[in-house]
Amino acid sequence: MATARSLAALPSAGAPRSGPRRAGAWPPRVVAAAAEPEHARRLVAEFDPAVPLEAAVTPPSGWYTDADFLRLEIDRVFLRGWQAVGHIWQVENPHDFFTGRLGNVEFVICRDANGNLNAFHNVCRHHASLLACGSGQKTCFQCPYHGWTYGLDGTLLKATRISGIKNFNKNDFGLVPVKVATWGPFVLARFDDESTEGDVGDVVGDEWLGSASKLLSTNGIDTSLPHICRREYIINCNWKVFCDNYLDGGYHIPYAHGALASGLQLQSYETLTYERVSVQRCESAPSESDDLERLGTKALYAFVYPNFMINRMTRTFSREA
Numbered sequence: 001m002a003t004a005r006s007l008a009a010l011p012s013a014g015a016p017r018s019g020p021r022r023a024g025a026w027p028p029r030v031v032a033a034a035a036e037p038e039h040a041r042r043l044v045a046e047f048d049p050a051v052p053l054e055a056a057v058t059p060p061s062g063w064y065t066d067a068d069f070l071r072l073e074i075d076r077v078f079l080r081g082w083q084a085v086g087h088i089w090q091v092e093n094p095h096d097f098f099t100g101r102l103g104n105v106e107f108v109i110c111r112d113a114n115g116n117l118n119a120f121h122n123v124c125r126h127h128a129s130l131l132a133c134g135s136g137q138k139t140c141f142q143c144p145y146h147g148w149t150y151g152l153d154g155t156l157l158k159a160t161r162i163s164g165i166k167n168f169n170k171n172d173f174g175l176v177p178v179k180v181a182t183w184g185p186f187v188l189a190r191f192d193d194e195s196t197e198g199d200v201g202d203v204v205g206d207e208w209l210g211s212a213s214k215l216l217s218t219n220g221i222d223t224s225l226p227h228i229c230r231r232e233y234i235i236n237c238n239w240k241v242f243c244d245n246y247l248d249g250g251y252h253i254p255y256a257h258g259a260l261a262s263g264l265q266l267q268s269y270e271t272l273t274y275e276r277v278s279v280q281r282c283e284s285a286p287s288e289s290d291d292l293e294r295l296g297t298k299a300l301y302a303f304v305y306p307n308f309m310i311n312r313m314t315r316t317f318s319r320e321a
């Protein structure tokens with residue numbers, strides 16, 4: 001898979017020996033389709049979507065263990081369409097930024113001095129050094145390798161000691177943009193070439209959530225949710241194992257989560273499926289216990305393709321949408 005790492009445009013500025021190598025038309029295509037190994041294609045073909053549910057079997061084990069299959073998934077699943085990459089509180093103020101990685105694509109999300117939300121491949125246009133790390137506030141991004149400096153709007157502000165290079169134009173070497181938008185409290189990015197007509201913020205909900213967009217916003221997945229904390233866990237499994245667990249419709253709840261099960265009316269458990277979203281809901285059992293207060297009277301568990309999960313505990317749940 002080709003990424004922004006392949007866009008190194010100039011030799012070392014410490015001792016430039018040759019002229020700049022242009023990276024092609026602006027903005028350049030930075031994520032090319034992955035080569036599709038034959039055995040990965042065979043693994044895909046082992047799934048027959050026409051098999052009725054009652055005759056279905058588990059997917060081939062290679063879907064969970066084969067490295068080429070995972071590479072194919074990253075290209076076909078994660079690098080196409082919108083992906084949730086953060087929350088709006090991380091870029092609430094001008095100069096806020098955070099970085100992330102999707103597959104082997106490094107990205108940075110930032111809010112510039114004018115309040116615009118921007119996203120870029122987090123790769124210096126000179127020799128492809130990683131540009132920014134972690135999160136925080138910056139007025140510009142300075143490359144730690146040779147000091148090329150970019151504004152938070154992606155403009156190349158300074159190309160260290162680059163002078164007298166024929167045909168070099170700073171305007172050709174700004175950061176490579178990534179499409180970015182917000183929906184409710186979430187920051188979304190997409191890395192493919194698909195273009196969205198008009199104001200991306202107006203249509204992203206429909207593109208990301210399909211017909212479930214209204215259902216989720218009706219039930220309070222909105223910007224009124226404050227950010228409290230972030231916890232990170234490394235789960236030593238294929239990504240689909242975790243998704244499978246979330247999507248088993250409460251099958252494991254009575255055995256794996258006995259305490260939780262005692263606070264639920266499992267007979268009310270239901271799953272609503274949409275094109276890109278699955279919503280599970282369950283009513284709470286009547287209880288005086290404060291421990292179960294967090295469940296509310298009904299809970300909403302939304303799974304957004306391919307791997308984003310929203311758990312909303314609330315006292316009311318509306319199906320009107």
Ligand code: FES
Nearest residue numbers: 124126127143146
């Ligand atoms: S890699 Fe040389 S300035 Fe960034």
